[in-house]
Amino acid sequence: MATVTLSNVVKRFGAFTVVHGASMDIKDGEFVVFVGPSGCGKSTLLRMVAGLEDISGGDIAIGGKLVNDVEPAERGIAMVFQSYALYPHMSVEQNLSFGLRMTGNPKADTDRRVKRAAEILRISELMERRPKKLSGGQRQRVAIGRAIVREPQVFLFDEPLSNLDAELRVQMRVEISRLHKELGATMIYVTHDQTEAMTLADRIVVLRAGHIEQIGRPLDLYDNPDNLFVAGFVGSPKMNFIKAHIVGQDARGVVVELAGQDNARIVQPLTDVTPEVGSKVIVGVRPEHFGGAGEGDTDLVVAIDVIEHLGGTSFLYARTKNGEDVVIQRDAAKVPTTSEITVSIRKSYLFDEKGLRLR
Amino acid sequence: MRNRNATAYRFLTPYLLIFAIFWVWPIISSFIISFQATRTVPWRFAPSFNWGRLIGDPAFFNALKNTLLILVIQVPVMIALAMVMAVLLNSPLLKARGLYRFAFFAPVVVGEVAYSAVFRLMFSLDFGIVNKLLNSIGLPKIDWFSNVTPAMALIMIAVTWRWAGYNAIILLAGMQSIPEDVYEAATLDRVSKLKQFFYITLPLLKPVIVFCLVLSIIGTMQLFTEPFLITERGGPGGGTETLGLLLYRQGFRSLNFGYASAVAYTMAGLAIAITLLQLWLTREKQ
Numbered sequence: 101m102a103t104v105t106l107s108n109v110v111k112r113f114g115a116f117t118v119v120h121g122a123s124m125d126i127k128d129g130e131f132v133v134f135v136g137p138s139g140c141g142k143s144t145l146l147r148m149v150a151g152l153e154d155i156s157g158g159d160i161a162i163g164g165k166l167v168n169d170v171e172p173a174e175r176g177i178a179m180v181f182q183s184y185a186l187y188p189h190m191s192v193e194q195n196l197s198f199g200l201r202m203t204g205n206p207k208a209d210t211d212r213r214v215k216r217a218a219e220i221l222r223i224s225e226l227m228e229r230r231p232k233k234l235s236g237g238q239r240q241r242v243a244i245g246r247a248i249v250r251e252p253q254v255f256l257f258d259e260p261l262s263n264l265d266a267e268l269r270v271q272m273r274v275e276i277s278r279l280h281k282e283l284g285a286t287m288i289y290v291t292h293d294q295t296e297a298m299t300l301a302d303r304i305v306v307l308r309a310g311h312i313e314q315i316g317r318p319l320d321l322y323d324n325p326d327n328l329f330v331a332g333f334v335g336s337p338k339m340n341f342i343k344a345h346i347v348g349q350d351a352r353g354v355v356v357e358l359a360g361q362d363n364a365r366i367v368q369p370l371t372d373v374t375p376e377v378g379s380k381v382i383v384g385v386r387p388e389h390f391g392g393a394g395e396g397d398t399d400l401v402v403a404i405d406v407i408e409h410l411g412g413t414s415f416l417y418a419r420t421k422n423g424e425d426v427v428i429q430r431d432a433a434k435v436p437t438t439s440e441i442t443v444s445i446r447k448s449y450l451f452d453e454k455g456l457r458l459r
Numbered sequence: 460m461r462n463r464n465a466t467a468y469r470f471l472t473p474y475l476l477i478f479a480i481f482w483v484w485p486i487i488s489s490f491i492i493s494f495q496a497t498r499t500v501p502w503r504f505a506p507s508f509n510w511g512r513l514i515g516d517p518a519f520f521n522a523l524k525n526t527l528l529i530l531v532i533q534v535p536v537m538i539a540l541a542m543v544m545a546v547l548l549n550s551p552l553l554k555a556r557g558l559y560r561f562a563f564f565a566p567v568v569v570g571e572v573a574y575s576a577v578f579r580l581m582f583s584l585d586f587g588i589v590n591k592l593l594n595s596i597g598l599p600k601i602d603w604f605s606n607v608t609p610a611m612a613l614i615m616i617a618v619t620w621r622w623a624g625y626n627a628i629i630l631l632a633g634m635q636s637i638p639e640d641v642y643e644a645a646t647l648d649r650v651s652k653l654k655q656f657f658y659i660t661l662p663l664l665k666p667v668i669v670f671c672l673v674l675s676i677i678g679t680m681q682l683f684t685e686p687f688l689i690t691e692r693g694g695p696g697g698g699t700e701t702l703g704l705l706l707y708r709q710g711f712r713s714l715n716f717g718y719a720s721a722v723a724y725t726m727a728g729l730a731i732a733i734t735l736l737q738l739w740l741t742r743e744k745q
Contacts, residue, residue, distance in 0.1 A: 151644050185640035199648025202658070245536035246644070328500040 102176065102253035102286055103128050110157035111310075112146050116124065118144050120310045124302075131280050133289045135297040136307035136333070142290045145260055145307070149288060150179050150256050152216045154294050155179060163253055175254075178247035180363065182259040186231040186238045186246075192218075193227040196245050210249075217248040220282065221275075236266045248368065257289040261296065273299055294334050297324070305331050311329030329453035335414060338424040339449070346375050356383060356450065358400070360422025364395040368450045372459045381458065384449035387415065387429035395442030402426060403440050416441075489720040497717035504522050509721040513596070519722065521697055522705040523729075525611070526680060529701070533615040534675045538668065539618065541626035548627065549634045560631075563624030575688035578617050579604075607698030610690045614699050617685045622678070626671045633667030634660065669741050680730040683707060685737075702726045 104126040111119040114372035119141040126132045134142040147153040149160055150173035160167050167175050186195050196217055200210040218224040221241040231239055240260060247255055257276070261269045277300055291297055297304045298318045306313040306321065306329070314326045315350055318334075325331035331339045343359040353369035366383065375381065393399050414435045416428040428443055430436075450458040466592075496505040513519050548559055566574065582589050582603040590600040603609045637660065645655045661668075683703035686693045692708075693700030700708075702722060710719030 150647065152646070172643075172647050177647070179644070179647050181640045183638060183640055185638065185644040187641060187645075187659060189665075198658070199645070199650060202648065202650045202654050246648070250648070437630060 102290055103265050104254055105161040108158040109148060109155055109160060111148060112156040118310050122312055124305060124315055126286060129284050129286055131287045131300060131302045133291060133297040133301035134305045134307060135291055135294055138292060140307040141309050141310040146256055146258055146288060146290045150177055151175050176252055177254045178250040178252035178343060179256040179258055180226050180247050180260045181245045182262050184243040186239060186242055187229050191228050191230055196249050209424050213249040217245040221245045237272060240272055250337055255285050255287040267272055273434040306333060326457050328451045330449055331449060337387050339386050342383045344383045346377050348377055356381060361400060364398045366445055366448055370458055375458060380453050382451040384451060385445050387427045389447040390428040390443040391446040393442040393444060396446035399444050400443050401442050407435060465737050472627035473656060480546055489723060492717050493724055498715055509717045512718060513721050518705060522700045522702045526701045527736055529615055530679045531623060533618055536678055537619045537623045537624060540591055540623045541641045544627035545630035547630050560692055563627050566621045567625045571684045578689050610695060610699045614685050614690060617689055628668055629671055633664045637663050672737055676733050677730050680726050
């Protein structure tokens with residue numbers, strides 16, 4: 101078990117910078133997820149921790165020891181790859197034991213570690229099979245098993261569930277969570293799937309274009325995003341954004357009028373900043389924060405385009421009078437039958453024109 | 460569906476006709492001819508005439524011995540060399556990779572006569588660069604064309620020069636199809652580069668290596684150009700005569716088509732047998 105510290109880590113490919121000074125402290129035994137859209141630098145950051153990519157600047161320490169120039173094999177990490185990276189010509193047992201055998205680890209110890217990993221992952225009956233005779237989920241278990249036998253200080257997962265179908269993903273997500281509890285090891289997990297991030301992480305690191313946008317616990321990011329990107333990225337369906345401007349201030353906070361709406365005003369209590377009257381802002385509303393008419397600050401009339409029925413919950417895909425798309429969450433029992441409805445905003449977030457949260 | 464098939468076959472007819480006349484028929488015809496005495500007029504059916512002669516013909520066994528010797532020594536050396544070249548070409552440290560790839564592949568596209576002429580000059584006893592180099596490091600000159608062993612070595616060197624790069628390119632393509640993350644996983648598993656080569660690259664390249672071996676075996680069984688042009692029709696004294704050359708000598712110089720056909724079928728049979736043995740030995744064990 102170990103801490104991982106990144107201090108101003110930079111990665112450049114020629115003149116192109118893909119990671120701009122990433123810094124974070126990962127605690128011993130913590131499960132941290134790097135999340136972000138494709139090309140945001142999350143896998144590169146993970147590979148730099150692994151030592152598979154050189155760093156262009158900054159420091160990486162594992163267990164308090166600077167590892168900038170330490171070989172990947174000597175960093176005390178194990179990695180699970182997106183494509184599993186199993187040795188195709190070896191049986192499951194050989195895949196698990198290969199690294200230990202090649203480094204002259206005593207056979208008894210190798211056998212013990214392989215047996216333990218197989219038991220943890222429930223793959224004992226697959227030991228003689230080759231990877232091509234395994235399902236996607238089984239291959240992923242073997243890949244994780246190969247990491248377990250190394251008994252590393254830090255586990256690194258690079259989008260390990262991306263190649264699995266939806267059902268198996270959920271199942272493996274639970275398994276990885278269980279594994280983390282069982283092993284208590286420090287784990288860093290990369291994904292572009294915010295649901296995976298929300299369900300697995302102790303803390304999430306949201307990345308965009310090589311910059312860390314926000315680090316926090318899953319619900320902190322959901323309830324208290326720092327900017328439009330995090331607000332939009334975390335949560336499914338994503339947060340709705342409605343253009344607005346500041347019209348004044350009262351005792352409760354700033355008064356915001358939604359663009360293109362007839363006198364639709366909300367009040368936002370702000371403590372840190374006081375935006376100027378007339379300045380343009382963006383109001384963020386999560387789908388579940390729309391209420392029925394009269395339940396919130398202000399009412400909006402929206403035209404419904406499509407209704408998605410998911411069983412207990414339904415999502416209404418609608419447009420405001422201003423033509424802005426909004427998604428509204430409703431209990432299945434309360435799905436409207438008319439094409440135009442009035443909704444209210446019960447809770448909202450305010451962002452400035454640059455996308456930064458106004459608090 | 461039947462109509463569609465009929466249309467497809469109509470389009471294929473010109474090709475199939477040419478294929479049948481110039482490919483299928485010669486194969487059948489030479490098989491029939493191999494059972495005929497073709498040095499009499501008219502030819503007559505005599506099954507043991509050619510096949511019987513084959514069994515007792517010292518020239519055939521000499522050619523067979525030479526061919527197999529080249530096969531056993533040159534093919535493994537060439538494939539090993541091709542593997543080394545492929546590893547070097549695959550190195551991320553290598554600059555101007557495209558240039559090297561072209562250079563290694565170039566011998567295949569050089570005209571056979573031109574390359575043979577150059578080899579004859581290079582290995583010439585008195586003014587060849589090879590002997591000059593040997594002399595310069597204190598070794599005696601070698602008469603590459605007058606003694607059997609150096610002549611055989613020369614044939615093997617020439618064939619290796621011509622085909623090693625070609626095989627290296629095939630092996631390189633195979634190497635590049637092995638996913639990089641398998642090596643990364645091995646690196647994290649603390650497996651050294653050398654062990655990665657022997658325990659990952661080689662086993663995963665096995666199908667490609669077998670392919671190269673099969674191609675090389677077939678090519679060597681048919682070897683003709685080098686002993687014909689470089690060592691002057693299998694010289695010295697038949698010392699580098701191969702089955703391909705024997706076939707040519709019998710068929711087109713002695714006009715003994717029946718015996719040449721029997722030799723041709725023997726070559727094909729041997730190539731098939733050796734290839735099947737090779738495939739059986741390297742089959743994937745379940």
